[in-house]
Amino acid sequence: MHLLIPAAGVGKRMRADGNKLLLSLLDHSIMGWTLKAAVAASTIEWIGIICQSIDEPVFQEIVMKLKIKKPVAFIRGGDTRQESVKNGLQALPIDAEYVLIHDGARCLATPKLFERCSDAFNHCQGFIAAVPVKDTIKQVDNSGIIKATPDRSHLWAAQTPQGFNVTLLKEAHEKGQTHGWSVTDDAALFEKCGLDVHIVEGEETNLKVTTPVDLAIAECILRQRL
Numbered sequence: 001m002h003l004l005i006p007a008a009g010v011g012k013r014m015r016a017d018g019n020k021l022l023l024s025l026l027d028h029s030i031m032g033w034t035l036k037a038a039v040a041a042s043t044i045e046w047i048g049i050i051c052q053s054i055d056e057p058v059f060q061e062i063v064m065k066l067k068i069k070k071p072v073a074f075i076r077g078g079d080t081r082q083e084s085v086k087n088g089l090q091a092l093p094i095d096a097e098y099v100l101i102h103d104g105a106r107c108l109a110t111p112k113l114f115e116r117c118s119d120a121f122n123h124c125q126g127f128i129a130a131v132p133v134k135d136t137i138k139q140v141d142n143s144g145i146i147k148a149t150p151d152r153s154h155l156w157a158a159q160t161p162q163g164f165n166v167t168l169l170k171e172a173h174e175k176g177q178t179h180g181w182s183v184t185d186d187a188a189l190f191e192k193c194g195l196d197v198h199i200v201e202g203e204e205t206n207l208k209v210t211t212p213v214d215l216a217i218a219e220c221i222l223r224q225r226l
């Protein structure tokens with residue numbers, strides 16, 4: 001299984017001085033933890049790290065320190081996650097039929113989750129890891145007035161890994177560019193193309209390290225695993 005890791009963001013919401021994926025989390029960087037889990041997953045055979053050129057030397061160092069035996073490619077990132085993934089798809093080896101895409105910022109995903117996601121290709125061409133939403137969600141207008149309370153039983157929080165047939169996802173990205181679709185995940189492109197995207201059971205702990213408080217929560221979860 002081929003895995004693309006978008007890691008080319010700047011982490012504005014983290015307000016860090018540089019790419020948040022290089023921040024320390026216990027004895028590794030955020031990206032170090034993400035890579036460790038991906039490498040430990042028996043199904044992952046190839047890893048593409050999508051990053052900005054300025055960060056590539058540090059990511060190379062992380063890969064070396066972890067003594068990763070699986071092939072790792074470095075791919076140039078874009079200005080948005082969507083662009084970064086599009087670049088990643090172009091850089092996949094020619095024989096890649098299916099691909100998993102996993103945010104570098106989701107550093108708590110377990111090897112089991114990667115393996116469960118790889119197995120999902122046995123029954124579908126597109127899926128995302130997700131968990132049922134626990135909160136009551138309100139839809140609010142621009143004046144701060146609640147307009148709707150969607151039925152929670154139909155709401156899922158999207159995570160990564162997300163997995164797709166490579167040809168179909170490449171086509172969806174092309175269409176997205178042509179039509180000017182701007183999305184925050186790859187599933188949304190599949191959806192806009194009218195293709196089915198299935199749900200694979202995610203992990204409650206598979207949070208995305210987005211703001212400083214997420215870093216503290218991630219540390220807590222990792223300590224419990226030690």
Ligand SMILES: Nc1ccn([C@@H]2O[C@H](COP(=O)(O)OP(=O)(O)OP(=O)(O)O)[C@@H](O)[C@H]2O)c(=O)n1
Nearest residue numbers: 006007008009010011012013079080081104105
């Ligand atoms: N141009 C971009 C933007 C984001 N990402 C990656 O997409 C993942 C999810 O994005 P997010 O958590 O939003 O990261 P940032 O874009 O870095 O954060 P922010 O939105 O706060 O700036 C991250 O692993 C990030 O590195 C990327 O590869 N290329």
Ligand SMILES: C[C@](O)(CO)[C@H](O)COP(=O)(O)O
Nearest residue numbers: 103158159160184185186208
């Ligand atoms: C892909 C993603 O992690 C799914 O939750 C997410 O959409 C990334 O973008 P975000 O804007 O940081 O939510």
